Amino acid sequence: MFRALLRLLGIVLSLAMFAAVLLTVRALRLPSRQITAPPAPVRVVDADAAARRLAAAIRIRTISYSADAADLQADAFAAFARWLTESYPKLHETLALERVSEHSLVYTWAGADPSLAPLVLLAHQDVVPAENEELWSQPPFAGTIADGIVWGRGAVDDKGSLIAICEAVETLLGEGFTPQRTVILAFGHDEEVGGPNGAVRVAETLAARGVRAALVLDEGFALLEPGTLPGFERLVAPIGVAEKGFATLQLVARAAGGHSSTPPRNTATVAIARAVVRLDESPMPVSVGGVTGAFFHWLAPELPLHLRVPLANLDVFARPLDWAAGGQPAINALLRTTTAVTMLSGSPKDNVLPVEATAAVNFRILPGQTAEEVLARTRQVVGNPELEVRFQRAPRDPSPVSPSDGPAFTLLQRTLAELHPSAVVAPALVVGGTDARHYTPIADAIYRFAPFRFGADDIKLPHGIDERIAVDNLADGIRFYARLIENASTIPGL
Ligand SMILES: [Zn+2]
Numbered sequence: 001m002f003r004a005l006l007r008l009l010g011i012v013l014s015l016a017m018f019a020a021v022l023l024t025v026r027a028l029r030l031p032s033r034q035i036t037a038p039p040a041p042v043r044v045v046d047a048d049a050a051a052r053r054l055a056a057a058i059r060i061r062t063i064s065y066s067a068d069a070a071d072l073q074a075d076a077f078a079a080f081a082r083w084l085t086e087s088y089p090k091l092h093e094t095l096a097l098e099r100v101s102e103h104s105l106v107y108t109w110a111g112a113d114p115s116l117a118p119l120v121l122l123a124h125q126d127v128v129p130a131e132n133e134e135l136w137s138q139p140p141f142a143g144t145i146a147d148g149i150v151w152g153r154g155a156v157d158d159k160g161s162l163i164a165i166c167e168a169v170e171t172l173l174g175e176g177f178t179p180q181r182t183v184i185l186a187f188g189h190d191e192e193v194g195g196p197n198g199a200v201r202v203a204e205t206l207a208a209r210g211v212r213a214a215l216v217l218d219e220g221f222a223l224l225e226p227g228t229l230p231g232f233e234r235l236v237a238p239i240g241v242a243e244k245g246f247a248t249l250q251l252v253a254r255a256a257g258g259h260s261s262t263p264p265r266n267t268a269t270v271a272i273a274r275a276v277v278r279l280d281e282s283p284m285p286v287s288v289g290g291v292t293g294a295f296f297h298w299l300a301p302e303l304p305l306h307l308r309v310p311l312a313n314l315d316v317f318a319r320p321l322d323w324a325a326g327g328q329p330a331i332n333a334l335l336r337t338t339t340a341v342t343m344l345s346g347s348p349k350d351n352v353l354p355v356e357a358t359a360a361v362n363f364r365i366l367p368g369q370t371a372e373e374v375l376a377r378t379r380q381v382v383g384n385p386e387l388e389v390r391f392q393r394a395p396r397d398p399s400p401v402s403p404s405d406g407p408a409f410t411l412l413q414r415t416l417a418e419l420h421p422s423a424v425v426a427p428a429l430v431v432g433g434t435d436a437r438h439y440t441p442i443a444d445a446i447y448r449f450a451p452f453r454f455g456a457d458d459i460k461l462p463h464g465i466d467e468r469i470a471v472d473n474l475a476d477g478i479r480f481y482a483r484l485i486e487n488a489s490t491i492p493g494l
Helices: 002-029 047-059 074-087 089-094 159-174 199-208 268-281 290-302 305-312 314-325 329-335 371-382 407-419 435-442 456-460 471-488
Strands: 096-100 104-109 119-124 149-151 183-188 215-224 236-243 245-254 338-345 356-365 388-391 424-430 446-454 468-470
Touching: 002 305, 047 074, 047 149, 047 159, 047 471, 074 089, 089 159, 096 199, 104 199, 119 159, 119 199, 119 435, 119 471, 149 471, 159 183, 159 446, 159 471, 183 199, 199 435, 215 407, 215 424, 215 435, 236 290, 236 407, 236 435, 245 268, 245 371, 268 338, 268 356, 268 371, 290 305, 290 314, 290 329, 290 424, 305 314, 314 329, 356 371, 371 388, 407 424, 407 446, 407 471, 435 446, 446 471, 468 471
Parallel strands: 119 183, 119 215, 215 446, 236 424
Antiparallel strands: 096 104, 104 183, 149 468, 215 236, 236 446, 245 356, 245 388, 338 356
């Protein structure tokens, strides 16, 4: 008996050791996807002047309140366009400007070789409102510069990018640079409300003209400071190759209503509550393939072995990772279509039984799944045919996935390697929405990355309190866009 147990233990231990060796070998065989490049010459930029212009841009209140045309701050957008004209004279002298839906601005810098597909750089002029102004360290629309920091709404989302792009173009023109490849700058005016009159119309306009872009670059990720991602003591540059879809489902339960002194067994509110609990207890399955799988596989070879083994063997470690992600919403959002119950309603009075109770459930959909599939699965999980489940508003499927190889991705990777040699690049999934998705008709290579350094605390700056950017961070962003435009003319095969 004892001997049999020992033998069994021996077998189990050997198997475990064999598995550990196998997983380690797999991890060690995963090749690094990073590239090296000779450092780019350090470009002279007037960082203080750029910071003053960003501060001035922040002062113009180009706020998007809603997609409703009546809420459009037309005067502010007109003032912003005028201010751009005054602030970037060389740009406005050389690039052709056209207006789409009046306030979206599209600049074309004609390349010397018209046979090359254009480089398209996106940024948006509009910002979200600044609530809780009294909580800000500096007023959100004052455009204050203090101790090397530019403060205000839009400093990073997304006037930082817009100004950095304009500064880069103005700098290159000052250097006498002419691009081989046409460069298009497209600055939408309603990104924060979904881009219906901005990005959607600009992309339509370009598509109607037969434009096929070599690369579209928009906001999305940033250059993450060492320590921002657990385990990384180097910069990490996640490049958004796709963005999640969006669907809000409304659950509706109907009942006879009546007085609450004689309630029946199952009221509409109880039916909704049951459905909500079921959805909460049945999260969407974890997916470790696709973009998220690629993200971890690009990171794994750059990590010490104890972290490399689980990331290189996600098929085996998906469950522990999911368990570990239980307390980490940011990781959870990369692994699955997320479920968030956001609104509940019942009877309007405490002694009245509801004739109708509702819940709104917001899903952010992983590439590979569709909004229709989310609807079908939700009906199945709720398991109550009496309860209506419908889209509350038009859903949006996930974006297509842009390639993580090929000349366009290499262009970004090489530009980063030249300017930030220690940075680890990885394709990644954007969990929010950007204007970039609207450009699907004109490009396969659509990327979401802004070249500014972000620390762990900076993640909450976009749409948050005390939005700000350091002047030297802005200067590095200008250098990135300038180098990208230069490199776009020389990368073969693009
Ligand atoms: Zn934005």
